[in-house]
Amino acid sequence: MNMHQNIRKDLIRTTINCNANCLFCNFAKENETDFMNPSDGDLYAMIDVLADQHVSHLVFSGGEPLVRENIFKFIKYAANKGIKKLEMQTNGLLLDKSTLGLLKKSSLNRLFISLHTNNKYIRTVI
Numbered sequence: 001m002n003m004h005q006n007i008r009k010d011l012i013r014t015t016i017n018c019n020a021n022c023l024f025c026n027f028a029k030e031n032e033t034d035f036m037n038p039s040d041g042d043l044y045a046m047i048d049v050l051a052d053q054h055v056s057h058l059v060f061s062g063g064e065p066l067v068r069e070n071i072f073k074f075i076k077y078a079a080n081k082g083i084k085k086l087e088m089q090t091n092g093l094l095l096d097k098s099t100l101g102l103l104k105k106s107s108l109n110r111l112f113i114s115l116h117t118n119n120k121y122i123r124t125v126i
């Protein structure tokens with residue numbers, strides 16, 4: 001695959017997979033042909049490219065990055081490459097005690113949790 005297609009400035013789509021199926025989300029459906037799940041090697045290569053460009057803020061996104069196996073090893077790799085500000089965008093569904101512990105120990109500086117509504121009814125619909 002072309003590794004540059006998954007880079008958005010300082011954002012890496014670590015996977016197109018997601019553990020949610022929001023009605024309004026057409027990311028995976030519409031982009032299947034444009035975005036493939038990057039291999040481990042692809043992700044390391046993307047981080048290398050961004051580190052070489054002296055990116056200071058890197059966002060790990062998806063799909064849902066927490067369904068990506070070994071996501072924490074990529075965060076550690078980016079930190080070891082000198083990228084200072086590391087962020088993850090997540091839907092929060094997998095944020096149990098164990099995952100929160102791993103996040104706390106990781107080099108992440110920021111966790112962006114998407115809350116699509118505070119309305120119980122709408123939450124069940126979307």
Ligand code: SF4
Nearest residue numbers: 018020021022025091
């Ligand atoms: S959580 Fe995000 S990526 Fe997953 S289905 Fe919903 S909008 Fe799409």
